[in-house]
Structure formats: structure tokens, C-alpha cells
Amino acid sequence: MSRIGKLPIAIPAGVTFTVTPDNVVTVKGSKGQLVKAMTKDINITVENDSVVVTRNNDEKKSRSLHGLTRALINNMVVGVTEGYSKTLELIGVGYRAQLQGKKLVMNLGFSHPVEIEAVEGVTFETPAATKVVIKGIDKELVGNVAADIRSWRKPEPYKGKGIKYDNEVIRRKEGKTGKK
Structure with missing residues (x-):
């Protein structure tokens, strides 16, 4: 059973x-x-x-x-x-997010800002310039929207730059070493 x-x-x-x-x-x-x-x-x-x-x-x-x-x-x-929420953190020089109406606009190091429209049933909040909170009542939809946003810049293991979940731990790698 x-x-x-x-x-x-x-x-x-x-x-x-x-x-x-x-x-x-x-x-x-x-x-x-x-x-x-x-x-x-x-x-x-x-x-x-x-x-x-x-x-x-x-x-x-x-x-x-x-x-x-x-x-x-x-x-x-x-x-x-109660509803569901996911928090994303933007880590990197110049990485920031802001709301323009219901649209989330993020600067992620590209030559253009990334604009994401809010799907019906999901709302965005930006409590800080480097934090994005996704809220909604459908757990699957909230998770999918958070994963879509994260896919724009996944965290890289050397400097940790990118978009990560607030509770995510990024395993860091050691960089190159000089010649001996």
C-alpha cells in the first residue's frame, strides 16, 4: 500500500x-x-x-x-x-530585476534587457534589485515559471554568477592554476 x-x-x-x-x-x-x-x-x-x-x-x-x-x-x-512562492536571486555585476506593470525586466549581462510577461495565475515581486519572488496558487505553474526565468542564466561553478533559487547551493570549482 x-x-x-x-x-x-x-x-x-x-x-x-x-x-x-x-x-x-x-x-x-x-x-x-x-x-x-x-x-x-x-x-x-x-x-x-x-x-x-x-x-x-x-x-x-x-x-x-x-x-x-x-x-x-x-x-x-x-x-x-496558502499559495506557493519561489524566490530567485540574481548574482553578478550589473544583474538586476525590476517590475514594469506586470512584466518582469531583467538585466543579465546581455546587450538587451530580458522581458518576461506574467502568466495568468502567477505574479512577480521584486523586494530587492537582485531578488525576484514568483507567487501563485498552482505549484506546478509557479515552479515552471521559476525554472524558465532561471534558464536565462544558470549559475556557473567558478564565480557563482547567474540566477539561482534562494535555497540552492552552488558547488564551486577551483579555477586554473599557473604554470610551475
């Missing part, structure tokens, strides 16, 4: 949870609404202010999707109540 899949998901006050017969899950909360279609191999039921995820059979596909489905539903519930 899946250790994660068998855990019930508590539905907090103020959150409405509905499941259609074809396993389309809708979660509404104070921050917004999320809708996701789940696989038909998994049963999703609501019992006593909690969601229980069970599988129809013990086939390999059903077993692998059991914990995943439970985790996705839990992420939806957390997203509509």
Missing part, C-alpha cells in the same frame, strides 16, 4: 472540494479555484471533511498513480489556502 496515498487529506474551513464521476477535481478557496482531471484508475471520495484516495486494483500503473494523485490533490488544497 502506498504510504503517501493512504493518508487522508484534511479539507480546511472555507474550502469547497468537488469530484465529478469522471474524476475531475475542483477545489475552491480564499485564493482562487483549481481544476484538474485525474486518472480513472483511482477513486476519490470525500468523507467527514477529508478526502480519501484509493485505487481500484493492484496493477503497477494504479500503484504508481496512487501516491501521485493524493499529492496533486493535497497541493491543490494547500494552493487555494
Whole structure:
């Protein structure tokens, strides 16, 4: 039995949870609404202010999707109540970010500034010139936008220049040594 899949998901006050017969899950909360279609191999039921995820059979596909489905539903519930955020740090001389309306404009050492439009469901904040905070209710979308921004300048191992997550540790390499 899946250790994660068998855990019930508590539905907090103020959150409405509905499941259609074809396993389309809708979660509404104070921050917004999320809708996701789940696989038909998994049963999703609501019992006593909690969601229980069970599988129809013990086939390999059903077993692998059991914990995943439970985790996705839990992420939806957390997203509509608390939301998700990722913080990126810009490290390098002249690397900075600023907001222009809903657009994020970054100077990353290119001959032109990099402009990124905010996707629907995601907002940008710049608490400092070298920090960017990405916020939203969909964990997957927030992570994808953060990864797209990071891909403009991944941190390099010699000086550590680039865009990194706030909790990311960059393994540094030693530079070249002179001739002996």
C-alpha cells in the first residue's frame, strides 16, 4: 500500500472540494479555484471533511498513480489556502530585476534587457534589485515559471554568477592554476 496515498487529506474551513464521476477535481478557496482531471484508475471520495484516495486494483500503473494523485490533490488544497512562492536571486555585476506593470525586466549581462510577461495565475515581486519572488496558487505553474526565468542564466561553478533559487547551493570549482 502506498504510504503517501493512504493518508487522508484534511479539507480546511472555507474550502469547497468537488469530484465529478469522471474524476475531475475542483477545489475552491480564499485564493482562487483549481481544476484538474485525474486518472480513472483511482477513486476519490470525500468523507467527514477529508478526502480519501484509493485505487481500484493492484496493477503497477494504479500503484504508481496512487501516491501521485493524493499529492496533486493535497497541493491543490494547500494552493487555494496558502499559495506557493519561489524566490530567485540574481548574482553578478550589473544583474538586476525590476517590475514594469506586470512584466518582469531583467538585466543579465546581455546587450538587451530580458522581458518576461506574467502568466495568468502567477505574479512577480521584486523586494530587492537582485531578488525576484514568483507567487501563485498552482505549484506546478509557479515552479515552471521559476525554472524558465532561471534558464536565462544558470549559475556557473567558478564565480557563482547567474540566477539561482534562494535555497540552492552552488558547488564551486577551483579555477586554473599557473604554470610551475
